[in-house]
Amino acid sequence: PFQDIAWGLAKKGIASYRYDKRTYTYPESFTVKDTVEQEVIFDAVAAFSQMQQQKQIDKQRIYVLGHSQGGYILPRLNEQTKDVAGYIFMAAPSRPIEDSMVEQLTYLAKLDGKVDAEEQKQLDEAETVRKQIKQIASSKHDDTLYLGMTRAYLMDLATYDPVKTAEKIQVPVLLCQGLRDYQVTKTDLKRWQQAFAEKANWTIRTYATANHAMSKGSEQPSPKDYNQEAGLDVTFVK
Numbered sequence: 454p455f456q457d458i459a460w461g462l463a464k465k466g467i468a469s470y471r472y473d474k475r476t477y478t479y480p481e482s483f484t485v486k487d488t489v490e491q492e493v494i495f496d497a498v499a500a501f502s503q504m505q506q507q508k509q510i511d512k513q514r515i516y517v518l519g520h521s522q523g524g525y526i527l528p529r530l531n532e533q534t535k536d537v538a539g540y541i542f543m544a545a546p547s548r549p550i551e552d553s554m555v556e557q558l559t560y561l562a563k564l565d566g567k568v569d570a571e572e573q574k575q576l577d578e579a580e581t582v583r584k585q586i587k588q589i590a591s592s593k594h595d596d597t598l599y600l601g602m603t604r605a606y607l608m609d610l611a612t613y614d615p616v617k618t619a620e621k622i623q624v625p626v627l628l629c630q631g632l633r634d635y636q637v638t639k640t641d642l643k644r645w646q647q648a649f650a651e652k653a654n655w656t657i658r659t660y661a662t663a664n665h666a667m668s669k670g671s672e673q674p675s676p677k678d679y680n681q682e683a684g685l686d687v688t689f690v691k
Contacts, residue, residue: 631663
């Protein structure tokens, strides 16, 4: 989807810069002490700084787009950058990561209309881990993984509320949400709407046929969506 967005913008004479986060490209470099600062924010700040140094780029019109986790972290990025023209939140969670993950696992388990014994076991285990994450401050096991995340990673996010932090954003914001998204859902959208629907600098748009990757579809959303070449929802980049 990011390449599709880049091509759509390029056709309008708008340059773009995209990159893979460290845990995707250099997973071996990520330590048990690292947080979203090392995973996302450091490189996003560096990318923005690099764009500011390009002679062919209008420094007053640089926007930052964050998808999914990237959108979740955008409010923190705002605290570390100056002169961003605006932000684009694309399928951005507004709730704690552990809540979204358990909800997503539950959705997938029920997708075929029933929950078998093995699926129920996985859901019970996920619920147990969610409770552990809620009490992460009392944990002393640095080498423990909680739903694939380290204690340091979760401690960094324990008191983070993206909606509350986003209140500090003064520049224009566009929030985009696909209504076929089972990973970031209408529950997340509702929190954003309640906080910012009436804010003059915020624009919130929904896309009825779009999934988490902002790709179009008509069937019940599922992991199968990612095995189909669908392209962006036609109304996302006009």
